[in-house]
Amino acid sequence: MATKTKAKDDTTHLPQTFEPRNPGMALDLDWVLGVHANRSAIERRAATLPGRRSVKKDHQAAWLCRAISCIDLTTLSGDDTEGRVRRLCAKARQPVRADILQELGMEGLTTGAVCVYHDMVPTAVRALEGSNIPVAAVSTGFPAGLSPFNLRVAEIHASVEAGAREIDIVISRRHVLQGNWQALYDEMRAFRAACGEAHVKAILATGELGTLKNVARASLVCMMAGADFIKTSTGKESVNATLPVSLVMIRAIRDYHQRTGVRVGYKPAGGISKAKDSLTYLALMKDELGDRWLQPDLFRFGASSLLGDIERQLEHHVTGRYSASHRHAIG
Numbered sequence: 458m459a460t461k462t463k464a465k466d467d468t469t470h471l472p473q474t475f476e477p478r479n480p481g482m483a484l485d486l487d488w489v490l491g492v493h494a495n496r497s498a499i500e501r502r503a504a505t506l507p508g509r510r511s512v513k514k515d516h517q518a519a520w521l522c523r524a525i526s527c528i529d530l531t532t533l534s535g536d537d538t539e540g541r542v543r544r545l546c547a548k549a550r551q552p553v554r555a556d557i558l559q560e561l562g563m564e565g566l567t568t569g570a571v572c573v574y575h576d577m578v579p580t581a582v583r584a585l586e587g588s589n590i591p592v593a594a595v596s597t598g599f600p601a602g603l604s605p606f607n608l609r610v611a612e613i614h615a616s617v618e619a620g621a622r623e624i625d626i627v628i629s630r631r632h633v634l635q636g637n638w639q640a641l642y643d644e645m646r647a648f649r650a651a652c653g654e655a656h657v658k659a660i661l662a663t664g665e666l667g668t669l670k671n672v673a674r675a676s677l678v679c680m681m682a683g684a685d686f687i688k689t690s691t692g693k694e695s696v697n698a699t700l701p702v703s704l705v706m707i708r709a710i711r712d713y714h715q716r717t718g719v720r721v722g723y724k725p726a727g728g729i730s731k732a733k734d735s736l737t738y739l740a741l742m743k744d745e746l747g748d749r750w751l752q753p754d755l756f757r758f759g760a761s762s763l764l765g766d767i768e769r770q771l772e773h774h775v776t777g778r779y780s781a782s783h784r785h786a787i788g
């Protein structure tokens with residue numbers, strides 16, 4: 458090892474809390490229709506984010522460890538196997554080489570959750586036994602959300618019964634595109650009820666919603682209907698998580714908190730694969746919502762390949778050397 462180093466985390470003073478669930482509220486159409494989004498102002502602000510002076514050295518290592526704790530380590534492929542899911546779960550338990558974590562003073566670090574299709578829930582639950590890492594299941598006809606409504610609800614029940622503690626539902630994009638906010642609200646309400654004790658993340662599939670105004674309104678309606686998290690994308694749209702969309706969704710979360718006192722979580726997902734991008738997202742959360750939203754109960758990355766790059770950066774931080782990326786094939 459080149460240097461004896463610790464990861465310096467500026468937010469360790471925060472209590473490890475678990476946010477109460479979002480109970481939701483009645484649909485307030487005046488509020489929803491009063492929401493607008495100034496695209497050029499949002500894009501200007503978003504363009505400044507990646508160029509900001511980044512945190513360095515031990516602080517950067519701490520932020521990268523924080524990012525790991527917020528990853529929903531994901532595999533959502535047609536060729537998923539039990540073996541791949543078991544390997545992913547082993548990675549979730551031990552996301553970075555033990556000697557590197559020890560050097561950083563971060564022993565015991567895990568990812569925030571493991572995210573899989575329904576058929577893989579029992580395998581993931583078994584593989585994570587004793588770890589307290591939740592299994593998240595994508596549900597409701599993921600990714601398009603176009604299967605019959607009763608089947609989508611039944612899928613949630615089945616995943617919860619199989620042991621998923623978090624359910625990532627997909628909304629019907631057509632309700633947004635047609636401005637049918639009541640239908641979106643009713644759908645989200647029904648999905649939340651089906652989740653029971655499991656936390657529910659509402660995937661908006663923002664790349665298919667047409668406008669930032671639609672993203673803002675859909676975010677608000679899903680929160681009114683009781684979503685515990687709002688999530689950008691399935692990872693399967695042609696445009697997934699972006700910074701402008703994130704700004705819009707994060708500000709909707711802030712408005713909802715200011716008006717109701719309820720904190721809703723945020724999950725950007727799809728195409729986030731670089732350690733540097735994870736730092737940009739964390740800085741954005743801190744700027745717009747404050748330190749409380751840097752905890753895994755209120756912030757997650759949906760990512761299948763981000764962990765590998767973070768691990769390479771941490772290895773470099775500790776040893777002074779980069780390993781080849783193929784050595785970090787999972788995560």
Ligand SMILES: O=C[C@H](O)COP(=O)(O)O
Nearest residue numbers: 691692727728759760761
């Ligand atoms: O919800 C998570 C996404 O499907 C992951 O997307 P990604 O494979 O682009 O990281």
